[in-house]
Amino acid sequence: MTELDSEPVLEVRDLHTHFFLRRGVVKAVDGVSFSLHKGEVLGLVGESGCGKSMTALSVMRLLPKGSARTVQGRVLLHGEDILTRSPREMREIRGSQISMILQDPQTSLNPVFTVGEQLREAIFHRTHGRNKDVMREAIEALRRVDIAAPEQRIGQFPHQMSGGMKQRVVGAIVMSGQPGVLIADEPTTALDVTIQLQYLKLLQRLQRETGMAILFITHDFGVVARMCDRVAVMYAGRIVECGTVEQVFENPSHPYTRALIASVPKMTGPIERLYTIEGQPPSLMDLPVGCRFAPRCPHAEQRCHDIYPPAFAVETGHDAHCWMLEAE
Numbered sequence: 001m002t003e004l005d006s007e008p009v010l011e012v013r014d015l016h017t018h019f020f021l022r023r024g025v026v027k028a029v030d031g032v033s034f035s036l037h038k039g040e041v042l043g044l045v046g047e048s049g050c051g052k053s054m055t056a057l058s059v060m061r062l063l064p065k066g067s068a069r070t071v072q073g074r075v076l077l078h079g080e081d082i083l084t085r086s087p088r089e090m091r092e093i094r095g096s097q098i099s100m101i102l103q104d105p106q107t108s109l110n111p112v113f114t115v116g117e118q119l120r121e122a123i124f125h126r127t128h129g130r131n132k133d134v135m136r137e138a139i140e141a142l143r144r145v146d147i148a149a150p151e152q153r154i155g156q157f158p159h160q161m162s163g164g165m166k167q168r169v170v171g172a173i174v175m176s177g178q179p180g181v182l183i184a185d186e187p188t189t190a191l192d193v194t195i196q197l198q199y200l201k202l203l204q205r206l207q208r209e210t211g212m213a214i215l216f217i218t219h220d221f222g223v224v225a226r227m228c229d230r231v232a233v234m235y236a237g238r239i240v241e242c243g244t245v246e247q248v249f250e251n252p253s254h255p256y257t258r259a260l261i262a263s264v265p266k267m268t269g270p271i272e273r274l275y276t277i278e279g280q281p282p283s284l285m286d287l288p289v290g291c292r293f294a295p296r297c298p299h300a301e302q303r304c305h306d307i308y309p310p311a312f313a314v315e316t317g318h319d320a321h322c323w324m325l326e327a328e
C-alpha cells in the first residue's frame with residue numbers, strides 16, 4: 001500500500017556528506033534528495049561505493065567518527081529536521097521512530113548479552129519500563145520472525161546462532177521498537193542464497209503487517225523488483241533516476257540505469273553474455289563538473305561533460321537527470 005498523496009514520513013533534501021581527509025575531500029553523498037511515504041518500500045540501488053550506506057548513515061546520524069560530516073541538507077522525519085536534534089534526542093528517535101538493519105548482523109548485536117537481554121532492552125525502551133510482561137513479549141518477538149523454540153533461544157548469545165538466525169534476531173529487535181521508518185542496508189548480502197530469500201519474505205511480511213516505510217538499499221535489481229514500490233538509482237554520490245519500479249523497469253531513462261538493468265542476469269532463456277558497463281565511476285575526490293556518468297556514457301555529447309543535467313520528467317512520478325530527456 002502506497003500513499004503517495006500523503007505527506008512523506010521521511011524526506012531527504014539536498015544532502016551532502018563528505019569525508020575530510022588529508023589528501024582531499026571525498027564527496028560520498030553530494031546532493032541526494034528523495035522522499036519516503038507511509039507504507040512504501042523505496043529501493044536505493046547503485047554500484048559499490050556510490051554512497052548508499054553513507055546516505056543511510058547520514059539519515060541515522062551514525063556516521064563513522066572522525067573525518068565524516070554532513071555539511072549540507074535536511075532530513076525531515078515527519079516534517080521535522082532531525083539534523084538539528086541533539087545527540088540525546090537522536091538516541092530517542094533511533095530505535096523508536098527510525099531504525100536500521102545493517103548488512104552484517106554481527107555489528108548490530110552485542111556479543112556479551114543474550115538475545116533475550118537485547119530484546120528486553122528494546123521493549124523496555126519503547127514502553128518506558130511500563131510493560132510487566134517483557135519476557136513474554138520478547139519470546140513473541142522471536143516467534144514472529146520465525147525462530148523455532150524461542151523459549152530456548154532467548155537465553156543464548158549471538159555466537160550460538162547462525163548468520164540467518166542472527167539477522168532474524170536483529171529484525172525482532174528492530175520490530176520491537178515499532179519504528180515507522182526502517183532503513184535496511186543490504187540486509188541479506190551476508191546470508192547464503194536460500195536464507196536470503198527467506199529473510200526477504202520475512203521483511204516483506206513484517207512490512208505488510210506493520211505498514212512501516214522501508215528504505216531498502218541494495219545493488220541487486222532483482223531484489224528491487226521483488227521488494228520495492230519505487231526505486232532511486234544512485235551514481236557517484238547522487239540520485240540519477242527515480243520512479244515506480246514499473247516505470248523504471250519498463251522505461252529506464254538514464255543510460256546508467258539501462259546499463260544496470262541490462263547487467264542483471266536473466267533467469268529464463270539462453271545464457272547470454274552479461275552486459276558490463278565499460279570504465280570506472282569517477283573518483284569522489286575529483287568529480288567531473290558535468291554529468292558524472294558522461295565519461296562512460298555511449299550517448300555523451302559536449303554539454304554532458306560541461307553542465308550537470310537537471311531532473312527531467314519522464315512521466316508523472318518518474319524523472320531522470322539526463323540531457324537526452326530535454327524536450328526540443
Ligand SMILES: Nc1ncnc2c1ncn2[C@@H]1O[C@H](COP(=O)(O)OP(=O)(O)OP(=O)(O)O)[C@@H](O)[C@H]1O
Binds near residue numbers: 219
Ligand atoms: N571511512 C572512510 N573514509 C574515506 N572515505 C570513505 C570511508 N567510507 C566510505 N568512504 C567513501 O564513501 C564512498 C561511499 O561509500 P558507501 O559506503 O556509502 O558506498 P555504498 O554505495 O554503500 O557501497 P557498497 O555497495 O559497497 O556498500 C566510497 O566510495 C568511499 O570512497
Ligand SMILES: [Mg+2]
Binds near residue numbers: 052054185
Ligand atoms: Mg554500502
